Amino acid sequence: LKLLQQNGYLTLTAAQENPARILFCVGRDDLYRLRVRREDLDHFIRTLLRLYNGVFTEFRPIDEGEIAAWSGYSVEHVKELLKRLWQLRVIRYIPSNRSPILYFDEERLPRADLYISPETYRQRHDLMRERFEHMIAYADNRTQCRSLQLETYFGGEEPKPCGVCDLCLEKRRAGRQRDELSASLLQLLAEGPADVRTLTGKTAAAPERIAETVRRLLDEGKIEADKEGILRIIP
Known part of the structure; x- marks a missing residue:
């Protein structure tokens, strides 16, 4: 139509x-x-x-x-x-009634005589390509809340994360794991100063996660490092 x-x-x-x-x-x-x-x-x-x-x-x-x-x-x-x-x-x-009304602006033509302009075909092609690209982006998305992504696409006003999709749940799990690792590192440093290599040997977390957590604790002002890279808790 x-x-x-x-x-x-x-x-x-x-x-x-x-x-x-x-x-x-x-x-x-x-x-x-x-x-x-x-x-x-x-x-x-x-x-x-x-x-x-x-x-x-x-x-x-x-x-x-x-x-x-x-x-x-x-x-x-x-x-x-x-x-x-x-x-x-x-x-x-x-x-x-409250139904839409259909008006014929031209005489009803046989299907074979209908003419659809090339511009209309081009617009439909561009629209379908845009939709396809959004579908791919939705499937490839690994960071943004699924519901928020859909609401943004359909023009929702001030969409918020749903908190229940797989990505929201993954962020929540990652946040808990991050907090647990931070607490574990602070506990180790409470026993005495140590460098990153020592901390890595005393925890089961991946070295990259430990390095990331150390940087965040430094940024938050909870620990400090001297010139030799020895970390200690800021009293």
């Missing part, structure tokens, strides 16, 4: 409050004979004709409440009479 709309074949409105509409399907002579034959419908038909012009040539919006006020019927009875006229093939009746 979007492709056809972009190429001027139709218009699709957004969901909105659409009033009821009617179109008379019979001529005035046939309508007069029906009114004579069906006295139960005569007053209602005259009310419709009195309130709305052009109902023989095109769909006209109507207000069931207004019809009820002029006819003296209840709104529910008005709707029943409209349906009855529709069943008798006197009118075409579209009840009020």
Whole structure:
């Protein structure tokens, strides 16, 4: 539908409050004979004709409440009479609704005669490539929260990490492990000054993690190092 709309074949409105509409399907002579034959419908038909012009040539919006006020019927009875006229093939009746409306801006063409412009194909190609690139980025992502990544893609305002996806849980685990290693190194240094090599030999953590943790403890001002690289706790 979007492709056809972009190429001027139709218009699709957004969901909105659409009033009821009617179109008379019979001529005035046939309508007069029906009114004579069906006295139960005569007053209602005259009310419709009195309130709305052009109902023989095109769909006209109507207000069931207004019809009820002029006819003296209840709104529910008005709707029943409209349906009855529709069943008798006197009118075409579209009840009020909140659905999108589809308008044909051109005559309906066979599928083989539809023309889609090259620009439309190019736009669709670019859109699909962009979506594909985002899919790859989502699959390759190893740092950003999954939910935050999706909300950012769909334009969410001030998205926040969910805390429950695999990456959030991994960050939480890494944070706990980092804190545990920091506490372990501080405990070792509390027993006496030591260099990084000594600390590495006394813990099971990888040397890279120990070096990273030592740098963070230095930045946080919890430990200090002398010229020989000996580390000690800052009192």
